[in-house]
Each structure stands twice: as C-alpha cells, then as structure tokens.
Amino acid sequence: MPARLVWALGLSQLLCWGVSYYLIGLFGVAMAADLGHGLPAIHGGFTVALIVMGLVSSRVGRGIDRRGGRPVMVAGSVLMAAGCLGLALAQELVAYYAAWIVLGLAMRMTLYDAAFAALARIGGRAARTPISQITLLGGLASTVMWPVGQGLADAVGWRGALCAYAVLALATVPLHRQIPADRHVEAAPAPSGRPSPTPAPSAPPSRLAPVLYALIVALTGMLNSGMSAHMIGLLGGLGMAPALAVWVSTLRGVGQSAARLAEIQFGKRLSAFGLAILATALVVPGFPLPVAFGATPAAGIAFALLFGAGNGLVTIVRGALPLVLFDPAHYGQTVGRLITPGFFASALAPLLYALVIERFGDAAALWLSFLLAIGALAAALVLALRFRAESAGVLRKNHA
Template identity: 35%
Template sequence: MSAPTAGLPWRVPGALAATQIVHWGSLFYAFSVLMPAIAAEMGWQRETVVGAFSAALLAEAAAAVLVGTLLDRIGARRVMAVGSLAAGLGLLAAGQVTNLWQLYMVWICLGVVMATTLYEASFAAVTAAFGAQAARRGIAVVVFAGGLASTVAWPLTGAMVTELGWRDACAILALANALCALPHLFLLPRKAQPDTRLVVLQPALVPAVEPGLTDAIRQPRFWGLAFVYAVVGVCTATIAVHLVPLLQERGLGAAATQVASLFGVAQVAGRIMEFLAGRRWSLRATGIVALAIVTPAFLCLASATADWVLAAAVLFYGAANGALTIVRGALPSRMFGTAHYGAIAGALAGCGALARSAGPIAVAALWQQGGGYTSAMLGLAALAVAALAVFVLVTRRA
C-alpha cells in the first residue's frame, strides 16, 4: 500500500516533469538527430561521432557518486539549478566545435552534467520533498513526462536541424536547458532530512539508523540491487541502439521504424499502469512482475519473425521498462532511508550507467561474431532471469 499523498508538494514533480522533457530531449535523445548532421559537415565517421556520446555516458557513471553526495549535502535545488546552467553552456559549446577532440571534450563534460540533471537527481528532489513512503507517486509523475521526451525531442530537433543547421539547433537547445534553472531554483526542496517514519512503517526493510554509502556497500543487498540496475541498463541501452536494425534483420524492412516507435508509447503506458496499481501493489511486486516480463520479450526478439509477435515483444518490454524506472527510483529510499539517498542511489545509478555505455558495444561484438542478434538476445534473456532471482532475494522481508 502506498502512503497518503494529500497535501504533498506536487509543485516539485510538476516542475521536474517539464524540465526532464527538456533535459532528456536535449542531452540524450537529440544526439541521434544531431549526429548524422555533425558527421556530414565535419567529414567524420558516424562511429567516431557516436564515440563521443559513449564517452559522455562513462563520464555520467563516473560522476554519479560525487553528484549523489552533493545532493545529500546541499540539496537538489542548487545541484540541479547549476546543472541546468552548465547544460546550457555545454550545448552552446557543442554548436561551436571544429575539431574532434573538442567534440569529445564537450560531450564528456555534458556527461557529468547528465548526472546533475536527469532522473537520479530528480528522484532525489522528489524523495526529499515527499519522503520515502510517498516518493513513488511523485517519481511516477516525473518519469511519465520523461517518457515523452523522445516523442518531443526527435521531431523538434530534426526540424531545427533541417531549417537552421545543427549548430543553431544546439544554441536553441542550450537556451531551453539554461531556462530550466529557474524552476529548479525556485520550486525544488532543500536537502532531505532523515525520515523517521520509516522505522515504524517499514521496520523489516529500513534500520533505525539510516546507513550511509560506506555502510550500504557492505551489505549484500546493495550489490544485488547494483546487479539488477546494471542488467536493466544493458537491456535499455541495447534496445535504444539496436532495436531498429534487429527488427530489420527479422524481415520488417521499412516497418521496423514504426514498430520500434511502439517502445516509447509502451513505456508511458507502463508508467501509467504503475501509477494506478501503486495504491495496491508494493514496489517489490511491481519489480517482480516487470522483470518477469523482460525474459519472454527478449526470447521473442531472439527468434520470432512474425510481425505481430515482434510488435508484442516491443510493447511488453517497453511497458516493463517504464514500470522499472519508477521502481529503480523509489526502492533505494525504502531499503536504505532518505538521509543518504543521493549517494546510495548515485552509486547504484553509476552501475547502471556503466552497463548502459558498455551494453551496445558488447551486443555489436556478439552480432559480428554470430552473424545476427540471436545470441545477444538470448544472453540478455538469461541476464534478465538472473536479475529477477537476485531482485526477489534482496527485496524480501526479514
């Protein structure tokens, strides 16, 4: 059962819902639209340009713990406001690059900025405002809007690149990101205080003294969660990069793009269902059901050729991934408390980000060796089974 939500500061997830669309759309999704234009104008190989984005994801992972610690110490208000301004400066610089090393340097810096502006930072802001028991509801609002970021960013960025060029498009995106500093500064809460209600409401999960990061990483359940987060990261990044060519390999041809677009719609649907079911289902139950759906989805992607089976696999995986985003954001505060949420969630997010940066490369290598995506999809299905088993173990009540 979820905690009552009457009287909660809904301005916080409301503001973050808007800024997450801007930040995710500009820092994450827009790159796939900017990349071909950058490569064409500068004469660089696409793979080389994509390498800058992979470097950004590695930088995000490296910065996750430090940013999480800052979120605990000075609060999301300052961290996210500064991050928004830095995102604006970084995107403005991205539109001025003339050398490959400059492109890599800019995107590595933007990777650090991602850690201060995307989901992990916004989850810390919601947790600080709502407390551990009610944070799930606010997080659901934020990720619901974040699921629309690709739907908004791809066509708008594409139109700007076509009409103005990629350099001016970066300048417009820079302005939008800088403006996000205003709602962050004036609407977000200060740092969270320890949530003593957890001792009464969840005695089996959270100790009376909330552990810091050093204490948390000594616990097997932390590393179990880290493994689950890594598997989810690998699966998500693989779908983002390889779904269209996989569907083309399965014979969908030009329809591959349309079928792949179902993923974003399904994510939003999954988050809506989680929001509605959250009043009756525990986070543990939601996580178990969502992870249980991942394996058959990847098994279908490994071997199916029928259009409707592939479309169903994309829909089911998208819905499961949408629900898992909420579980991933809300679960650390339930298991470890709110006092050190930023550092602990940042460490867990760093594991996911590392896996996210390595996953697509590993799948590409398996594709090269096996002559197709079958072995990679079977491998991901096996990882999903392992993640489900670990999740069941680390979230069970004492």
C-alpha cells in the same frame, strides 16, 4: 509533495532528456557528415558522457544529500546549455569530445537519478508517488523533442538546433529553482504504551541488498542501452522491412508510457519489491518472440510493447527501491555509489551488442538480452525473498 513541484520536475525531465541524452540519435548522422568522421567516432562522444556520469555519480548524489537538489540541478542546467553550445561550435573531434564530457556531468546533475534524490530528500519514503509522476512526463522526451529537433535542424541546421537546445536547457533553471531546501525528517516513534503508527519499511541489515540493487540497475541499464542502439537494426536483420522496423520500435515508447500511467493509477497496491519483479519479468518473454516467430509484425509489436512496459517500470524501480532498502537521508550518496557500475555497463553495451551481432548474428543478440533479463529478474526475486525473511526476523525479535 506540492503538485507544482512535481509538474516542474516532470517538465524539466522532458526537456533535459530531450536536449541531451536523445540528441545523438537525432543529429548523429549530420554531425558525422559535417565533422568528417564515422558514426563510431561520433557515437563515442555519447559513450564518454556515460562514463563521466559513472565517475561523478557518487559525488553528485552526496552533494544533493548535503545541499539539496536546487543548487545541484540548477548548476546542471547551466552546464547542459554549455555542453550543447560546445557541440554546436565544435569543428574538431577534440572539442566535440570535450563538449560531451561537459554534457556527461550535466546529465548526471539533472536527469532522473538527481531528481529522485532531490525528491527523496524532501519527501523521505513518501517520495515514491512523485518519482512515478515525473517519469510520466520524462518518458515523453523523445516523442516531443525528436520532432522539435528535426524541425529546428531542417530550418537552421544541426548546429543552430543545438544552440536552440542550449536555450531550452537554460529554461529549466527556473524549474529547478522551485525545489525547496527542506529536508524530510522521519517522525519520532510513539511513546511506549500508546499505539504506534505503521512503521516505515526498514532497511535489511544484509550486505546482499545493495549488491542486488546494483545488479538490477546494471543489467537493465545494459538492456536499455543496447536496445536503444540496436533495436531497429535487430528487427531489420531478422527480415523486417526497414520502415516497419522503425515504426515497431517506436511502440516501445507507447508501452513505456502506458506502464508508467498504470503504475501511477494502481501502483499503491504493489510494494517496491513486487514492482521490481513485475518490471523485470515483463521484458523476459519479449526477446525470444522475434527469434521464434521471425520478424512478423505481431512478434515485433509484442516484443516492443513488452520491452517498453518493463523498461518504463524499471525506471520507477530504480528510484523507489532505495526508499525501502536504505535510509532516505543518505539516498543521494548511497544510490549514487550503487548505480555507478550501471553507467559503465550502459556505456559498453552498444559495443558489446555490435560485436555479438557481427560475430554470431542478430538472433544471438536477442538471446543475450534474454539472459540479461533473466539475471535481472532473478536478482529482483532474491532481493524480495531476502528482504521478507529479514523483516520477519526483525518482527520476531521485537515481539520476543
């Protein structure tokens, strides 16, 4: 995989995530004040975008399989610019929601899942390392773009900032145009009687594999979405000072980047299944800490770092597991279908967490997170054990 392409896609992920997915967290309050609506209505636009991502997911993946990542992601860049401009020009809630619909389509065509499918089409099962590498830059999106966006908003207001975001979205067009139209072709088997190279992992025949993969994506997606919306509030509700809660929550990004860097350096020693188990296991012990020890700085820091590290690796798992479970030639369509429930779960998670917090308290929301994390870990363990058992069965048949 050319290093130039990896850098281009990594930079495009940083920009695309920054000007779309993370904009609501930065401009939401200003939008609500300017448009004259409450925060729930404003954040509802982002929920609509996630639902749109789920509705179009399979078709976008199929389009990448057939035409390659370049035309799909270039079109997504243009739509992202249009969506940012639509938000900047919106005066009524209808136009505001329409812009989020456009952004939802654009995000599905440009963010990680689209880039992963494009890399799988080019590199086949060898795409795992490039997938890890582009997430390292993409994971810096909020770290880089929130200060940039805040500076723009201070200078020209949130509407002017979104116009600048539209320009940045268009700047990703030449980055996406670097994606080659090539399609990876698996090497033909070695002739009989000659030593064959190490075989590529084969997909298990069981129908359980796609179900477990979809479950891991949906459960971890709920955790990510719920924590993104409520992590600061949860720590504050348990007694942590507001400023400290904000600072502790930012350590999530530190854990995320550190874990991804470690995976790039040492991840070749770990199978995709082992990585899935590690990623889902890391987040489990973090949730009970603030409940057991209160909102002390040490408990909060450990919670943020563990959740960030696990969540950072889960993104890589989301792209790497299908390379060994399914045929890379149909990566986009297969994964696009299986991650659809995850988008819907992510869209509903902030509301679910808000209801739990309102009725049962902040500690109950953390115990809910603990149960979701246990479910994801169980799915990863069953998937690994099932795949190992079925692979052993295939080997026995081949040697019979």
